[in-house]
Amino acid sequence: MIGSFLAGLLAGSIHAGTPLLYATLGEAVEERAGIINLGLEGVMLMGAVVGFITTVQTGSAAVGVLAAALAGGLFNMIFGFLVITRRANQLASGLALMFCGVGLSALLGASYIGSRIHGLNEIRIPFLSGLPVIGPTFFNYDILVYLVVPISVFLWWVFFRTRWGLSLRAVGENPTAAFAAGKNPHRLQYQALFIAGILGGIAGAHLSLALAKTWAEWMTAGRGFIAVALVIFSKWHPLRAIAGALLFGGAISLQLQMQARGVPVSSFLLDMLPYILSLGVLAAWGGRRRHAAPASLGRVFQGTE
Amino acid sequence: MPRGELAARIVSFRNDRLAGLVRFAGLFALAFVVFAIVLLAFGKNPLRAYADIFSNTLGSAYGFSEVLVKMIPLVLTAVAVAVPARIWLINVGGEGQLFIGAMFATWGALNFSTLPIWTLLPLISALGFLGGGLWATISGILRAKGLVSETISTLLLNYVAILLVNFLVFGPWKDPESANYPQTAPFVEAATLPAFGGTRVHMGVVFAIAALILFYLVISRTRWGLEMRAIGSNAEAARRNGIPITKYIVLLMFIGGGVAGLAGMSEVSAVQGMLRPSLSPGYGFAGFLISWMAGGNPLGIVAAAFLLAIVTAGGDILQMAHRIPGAVVHILMALILFVVLARHSRRTGGK
Numbered sequence: 001m002i003g004s005f006l007a008g009l010l011a012g013s014i015h016a017g018t019p020l021l022y023a024t025l026g027e028a029v030e031e032r033a034g035i036i037n038l039g040l041e042g043v044m045l046m047g048a049v050v051g052f053i054t055t056v057q058t059g060s061a062a063v064g065v066l067a068a069a070l071a072g073g074l075f076n077m078i079f080g081f082l083v084i085t086r087r088a089n090q091l092a093s094g095l096a097l098m099f100c101g102v103g104l105s106a107l108l109g110a111s112y113i114g115s116r117i118h119g120l121n122e123i124r125i126p127f128l129s130g131l132p133v134i135g136p137t138f139f140n141y142d143i144l145v146y147l148v149v150p151i152s153v154f155l156w157w158v159f160f161r162t163r164w165g166l167s168l169r170a171v172g173e174n175p176t177a178a179f180a181a182g183k184n185p186h187r188l189q190y191q192a193l194f195i196a197g198i199l200g201g202i203a204g205a206h207l208s209l210a211l212a213k214t215w216a217e218w219m220t221a222g223r224g225f226i227a228v229a230l231v232i233f234s235k236w237h238p239l240r241a242i243a244g245a246l247l248f249g250g251a252i253s254l255q256l257q258m259q260a261r262g263v264p265v266s267s268f269l270l271d272m273l274p275y276i277l278s279l280g281v282l283a284a285w286g287g288r289r290r291h292a293a294p295a296s297l298g299r300v301f302q303g304t305e
Numbered sequence: 306m307p308r309g310e311l312a313a314r315i316v317s318f319r320n321d322r323l324a325g326l327v328r329f330a331g332l333f334a335l336a337f338v339v340f341a342i343v344l345l346a347f348g349k350n351p352l353r354a355y356a357d358i359f360s361n362t363l364g365s366a367y368g369f370s371e372v373l374v375k376m377i378p379l380v381l382t383a384v385a386v387a388v389p390a391r392i393w394l395i396n397v398g399g400e401g402q403l404f405i406g407a408m409f410a411t412w413g414a415l416n417f418s419t420l421p422i423w424t425l426l427p428l429i430s431a432l433g434f435l436g437g438g439l440w441a442t443i444s445g446i447l448r449a450k451g452l453v454s455e456t457i458s459t460l461l462l463n464y465v466a467i468l469l470v471n472f473l474v475f476g477p478w479k480d481p482e483s484a485n486y487p488q489t490a491p492f493v494e495a496a497t498l499p500a501f502g503g504t505r506v507h508m509g510v511v512f513a514i515a516a517l518i519l520f521y522l523v524i525s526r527t528r529w530g531l532e533m534r535a536i537g538s539n540a541e542a543a544r545r546n547g548i549p550i551t552k553y554i555v556l557l558m559f560i561g562g563g564v565a566g567l568a569g570m571s572e573v574s575a576v577q578g579m580l581r582p583s584l585s586p587g588y589g590f591a592g593f594l595i596s597w598m599a600g601g602n603p604l605g606i607v608a609a610a611f612l613l614a615i616v617t618a619g620g621d622i623l624q625m626a627h628r629i630p631g632a633v634v635h636i637l638m639a640l641i642l643f644v645v646l647a648r649h650s651r652r653t654g655g656k
Contacts, residue, residue, distance in 0.1 A: 038397075038460070078643070088646040091395060091456065092597045095590055096642035103635030107347060110630050217632060222464050229461055268472035275461045283452045 007137045009250065009257050014138075015211060017249025018145045019044075019203040023227035024234065024241045025148075025155055026199030031231055032159060033192035034172035034296040038094030039079055040200050041224025042101020047072040047204030049105040052215040053112055061120045065144065065205045072201020073194045075101065080193040084186050090298055102218055109215045119213040120144065120206075142210045144202065151199075155238040168192055172294030200224070229278040236294065248274040332648055333612075336640035343636060349627055357626050358619035368618070370504040374576065375614035376607075377509040378403070378585070381568035382592025383610055384516045385437075387601040388561040389455070391524060391533040392540075392553055398444060398459025399565045400589025401466030402437035406566020407573040408470050409436025411489055411580040414496035415478070422495035429496055430512075430570055437566020438559040440466060445558030449551045455558065463589065471582050478580065489580040498575035509571030516564050521603045533557070565589060586617070586631075591638070598645055613638060 023040055030037050037043075051068030055061045078100070082093040120142035129139035159165040168188050170178040175185040203223070208215055226248060234240035255270035341351035362368045382399040389396045410433040417425060444458040471487070480490040498508040524530040535543040536550055544550050568588060573580055591613055599605025620634035 082643065082646050086647045089597065091397065092594060092642070093646050095397075095594055096639045096646060099587075099590070099635040099642070100639030103633050103637075103639060104343075106630040106632035107343070107636065217630060225460060225464065229457065232457060266472050266476055268468045268475065272465050272468045275465050279447075279453065279458055279461050282457065283447055 003133065005257060005261075007133050008260075009253055011137050012253025012256055013246050013250035014141065014145060015249070016252040017245040017247075018148050019206040019211070020223060020226060020230060020248055021148050021152065021241060021245035022144075022199050022203035022206065023224060024230040024245055025152060025238055026196035026203065027227045027231045028234070028236055028238060028241060029155070029168075029192050029199070030196040031236055031297055032172045032294055033168050033189045034175060034294050034298070035083055035189060035193065036090050036094070036228070036298050037076075037079060037097070037193075037196065038091055038225070038228060039076075039097025039101065040094075040196075040227055041220055041222070042098040042105075043072045043076050043197055043200035044204035044207070044220045044224050045101045045105040045218065046075045047201030048208035048219055049109040049112075049204075049215055051201070051205030052115075052117065052208040053108065055117045055119070055209055056112060056115050061118065061209050064209055065120070065202060068201040068205035068209075069198040070201070072199070072204065073197035076193050076197025076200065077190075080190050084189050084193070098224070106217045109217070112215050113217075115215070117209070117213055120210040142206075144206045144210060149242060152238045152242050159238065164188075169294070172296060175296055203227075226274055226278075229275070233278045233281055247277070251277070328648070332644040333641060336637065336644050339640050340637045344629075347629075349629060354623060354627055354629075357622050358615070361622045362615045362618050367504070370506050371618050372611070372614045373506045373510065375617050376610050377507070377513050378568040378572055378588040379591055379595055379610040379614055379617075380513040380606060381509075381516060381571075382565050382589050383595040383599065383606045384513075384520055384592075385441075385561040385563075385565035385568070385589075386593050386596035387599070387603075387606065388520060388564065389441075389557045390596065390601050391530075392536040392550075392557060394445075394448065394554065394557060394561075395456045396441065396444075396459050396558065396561050397456055397593055398441060398462050398562070398589070399568075399592045400585060400587065401459070401463035402440050402562040402565035403569035403572070403585055403589050404463075404466040404470045405440040405569070406433040406437035406563075407569030407580060407584055408466075408473065409433055409566065410570035410573055411478070411492075414492045414574065415489060418493045418496065420495060425493075425495045426498065426574075429574065430567065433566045433570025434563035435566070437569060438563030441558040441562020441565070442555060445555040448558070449554040467582075470580065470584070474580055474582060480579070487582055491579045492574055496574060497578065498571055500575065505576070507571065507575035509567075509575055512567050512571060516567070517603045517606065565592070568592075586620075591617070594638075594642055598642070612641065616641070 023044060026043075027037060027040055047068035050071035051064040054067035055064030058064070076097075079093055079097045082088040082096075083090050122140050122142055123146070125139040129135045131139075159169065167178065167183045170181070170183060171185045171188050178188075179185055204220065207219060207223075212219060230241060230244045230248060234244040251270060251273040255265075255267045258265050258270070259267060337355070341355070344351040344354055360368065362372050382403060385399045385402060386396050410429040413429040413432040414425070417428060420428065440462060441459065443462065444453075444455045447453040447458050448455040474489055475487045478489045480488055482490070500507045524533065532543070532548045533553065535546070535548055536553055540550060569584065572584060572588075577584060595606055595609040595613060598609040616634050616638050619637070620631040623629045623633060624631035
């Protein structure tokens with residue numbers, strides 16, 4: 001009983017945590033470049049709707065995921081134009097991008113509400129998935145779940161072991177110094193935003209193609225904002241983000257598990273946990289030292305003119 | 306200064322003003338053109354849509370009154386952002402503060418429904434202010450102690466607030482008479498903000514105007530306004546001159562949140578008549594954008610709220626008359642913001 005509860009909880013955390021982790025990684029890339037994006041919610045919605053429509057039209061969820069990634073990347077370029085080229089306020093631009101994504105995805109998806117798709121198939125890993133308990137808990141997911149941890153590790157490697165990652169972090173800390181050292185802050189920030197958009201688009205696609213297998217207006221339900229919190233929670237670190245996403249996914253999963261067992265706990269109260277948890281953790285850390293926020297986060301690189 | 310030079314300056318100032326207005330009008334026109342293209346691309350007739358939006362908002366007395374109804378929460382949530390913004394505090398939590406304000410007001414309306422109107426209305430107004438204010442104070446204290454940036458905490462608390470209201474209206478506060486709808490019992494007459502002669506424009510308009518005037522007077526005519534400006538321009542210097550920054554942070558967050566709470570109270574009391582999860586279509590977030598567009602200027606807030614109120618009212622019309630999802634007007638709203646954002650930065654270099 002307890003064993004199956006825990007196994008179900010863990011599997012649920014992995015499912016629910018996956019789109020959160022993709023979104024968190026995307027936001028982390030942006031923030032490492034010194035840009036905070038509150039519009040990730042809109043990016044995810046665009047990914048979710050474009051992925052879903054493409055899957056309905058082509059019948060292939062793989063093509064859907066690719067289309068969602070591209071849509072997310074391109075959509076985030078609007079934000080890039082505003083905050084990088086036009087040097088606009090990042091918070092206001094992000095909220096505007098969120099509204100745009102909410103509206104545009106509602107318009108695009110209106111005639112696809114109720115459409116059916118097969119979605120992303122679970123891939124059973126031969127032999128391993130046959131193991132008792134562990135099998136179904138760890139080796140019976142869709143491709144995006146298997147990929148997300150390697151992507152996190154890859155991003156860690158990019159951030160801390162490559163020249164590009166070093167340049168990106170330099171831009172996030174002090175764009176003027178990075179510029180003086182021969183980097184091009186604007187180009188690096190655009191690259192970061194495009195990658196972030198891709199990851200946000202995939203996050204949305206995982207919601208609409210793997211978890212819900214349907215499209216509904218505003219189906220992200222604030223996950224884009226949770227990702228912003230998770231980036232801080234994980235101290236801008238891609239590997240800590242894995243733990244953070246599992247924890248937050250766990251709160252969502254716990255709620256489903258308890259409902260399934262008829263435990264009389266309001267789902268709304270459980271839904272609050274991730275938000276209160278991140279606030280509590282931030283408050284607990286905030287007192288000790290300035291955590292590893294990129295120093296120029298939210299500021300505008302003025303260029304050299 | 307020679308008289309001729311002064312006159313020339315005035316003329317050039319007027320010309321600048323005029324040029325600025327023309328440029329602004331041009332930018333808004335651009336946003337409307339792009340939205341028309343979007344509608345066209347989806348096989349809708351943009352001219353009909355615009356004509357309907359116009360005739361149902363500015364084109365008739367009833368339509369205009371509906372725009373005013375939408376302006377009330379927008380102005381209040383914008384003031385809620387503008388007040389803490391005087392000392393560079395960023396309040397992105399207007400939505401949550403609005404929900405908690407509505408929740409407190411509802412608690413009062415349900416539990417003291419036997420009181421006469423002249424006691425009950427002031428009571429639930431005060432409760433609404435208190436609720437929103439306390440909710441924002443959490444962020445104020447966390448910020449004042451240097452623990453969590455108010456940007457992040459207000460953002461996170463939005464969702465907690467909305468979920469809390471959902472919990473109440475789906476659970477303990479659900480009206481048993483309402484079949485399966487998640488809503489509380491309807492407000493009694495004495496808890497309903499009265500509307501003006503046959504329209505839906507309600508007394509909340511007084512809150513909005515009072516908030517704007519008080520805000521203007523405090524920032525321009527009082528010592529507090531001066532001290533806020535001192536904190537805003539150089540916090541360290543202000544601290545050394547004995548201005549209690551911590552107090553200001555907590556107090557301004559409380560007042561800002563309180564004003565947003567009033568928006569929630571007036572929505573739930575006058576417009577909805579009961580607490581429901583669909584209390585706000587994002588007024589709190591729109592308020593942030595309005596305050597930002599207006600640069601915290603009271604008259605600018607009125608102008609920007611007017612524009613976004615037309616757009617918001619337009620959403621209802623598109624949904625009913627053109628079978629377009631109501632959320633689609635968010636595109637128009639975003640386009641207006643995009644053009645303003647893209648322009649704004651040239652002047653100020655962003656913030």
